[in-house]
Amino acid sequence: MIDSHCHLNDDKLFFDLDGIIARAKAVGVDTFTVPGYDLASSIRAVEIAKANDNVYALVGIHPHDAITYSAEVEDILKNLLNNEKVVGIGEIGLDYHYDNSPREKQREVFIKQLELAKKANKPVVIHSREAFLETFEIIRDYGKGLKGVFHCFSGSADSAMRVIKELGFYISLGGPVTFKNAKQPLEVAETIPLELLLIETDSPYLTPHPFRGKQNEPAYLPYIADRIVGIRGESIIEMTIANTKKLFEI
């Protein structure tokens, strides 16, 4: 299985990297894509990918850190994109829940990184929280021709279908489908075409049931997959692997 979104570059996982990878492999999770969220984590993602087979990196500045974006940062991102283990730009987008960076700055930096992805001809990994409509409109208006995925999708099934039909993007589901009070993620899991579904842990965050309260890691991906299999009543493993490989060209 492929964990399409895990932060092996986060200190919580990085300091036990060999153990984390070994535990994942023991349960059949053997490939990992690691998004950056600021400059340091992007650089670290590339270092981890270079040092480990079956680990791929993405580089990008999260909306939380939009305020740190500069011409110098963009130049470093461009250089990182030249590495063959860098398979995309992410995670990028809008986060109106925490508003850690001003919204105007978030939008500006999101658009700049979409432009960067177009020039580099790489897919994008989208983070969108409480900002679905604006995220959608910015991709529609500035991301023509781009491939991408809405990671850990938290919107409605209708929104997911708009992403699929109007943007042609993938939808990725994670730990929230396993939560006891889950509603929208279940509807999304049930209704979206299998050809456009990815799965992820987003570790060290969003730990699936029954491990909530513990730190998340890629070894828990099978719990997320099993839950979606239960909802859909069909196998999803082979198709989600194929989808991830196709999106990131790995």
Ligand code: NI
């Ligand atoms: Ni993430």
